[in-house]
Amino acid sequence: MKINLGCGRDKKKDYLNIDSSKKVNPDKVWNLEKIPLPFKENSIEEINAEHVFEHINNFIPLVHELWRISKKGAKIRIKVPFYSSWGQFNDPTHVRFFTPFTFNYFLKGNYSHEVGVDKDLFKIKKVNINFGIGVSSKLNFLFNPLINLNHSFYYRTFAWIFPASEIEFELEVVK
Numbered sequence: 001m002k003i004n005l006g007c008g009r010d011k012k013k014d015y016l017n018i019d020s021s022k023k024v025n026p027d028k029v030w031n032l033e034k035i036p037l038p039f040k041e042n043s044i045e046e047i048n049a050e051h052v053f054e055h056i057n058n059f060i061p062l063v064h065e066l067w068r069i070s071k072k073g074a075k076i077r078i079k080v081p082f083y084s085s086w087g088q089f090n091d092p093t094h095v096r097f098f099t100p101f102t103f104n105y106f107l108k109g110n111y112s113h114e115v116g117v118d119k120d121l122f123k124i125k126k127v128n129i130n131f132g133i134g135v136s137s138k139l140n141f142l143f144n145p146l147i148n149l150n151h152s153f154y155y156r157t158f159a160w161i162f163p164a165s166e167i168e169f170e171l172e173v174v175k
Contacts, residue, residue, distance in 0.1 A: 020032065045074050
């Protein structure tokens with residue numbers, strides 16, 4: 001089974017489209033703040049979440065729950081605003097920021113204050129920063145290769161000078 005979390009009006013074919021709002025007519029209404037998710041352990045082969053996780057207060061338990069319901073090798077594709085994006089700060093419903101290193105939190109030994117992670121939950125397969133979205137995405141051909149050349153250098157040096165719009169992650173579940 002494939003699930004599309006926080007689908008809004010972007011319903012994906014061959015996915016179970018999930019949203020907390022009945023107004024967008026999802027396949028399943030569910031608030032992602034509510035744990036556990038209504039899926040069996042090891043039942044999901046792919047998860048898509050576009051511009052959803054920045055709205056989640058209960059983020060760390062949700063990520064652990066995504067790991068629980070995912071099969072070994074499942075793909076999790078995520079798009080969220082980049083931490084220095086102007087859009088990140090304009091939306092009062094955004095409660096969380098994302099950098100190229102956010103999901104390192106779920107790898108063994110990366111943070112001393114993580115409790116209960118005695119192994120990697122994921123392999124981080126891809127991290128891609130997109131300079132623009134919408135009309136400004138026309139500049140991605142020019143800026144994306146530069147800002148993705150070295151995430152750490154861009155993140156520490158230029159992210160506030162030339163702020164990118166969004167960041168994409170592709171995770172592979174390790175079990």
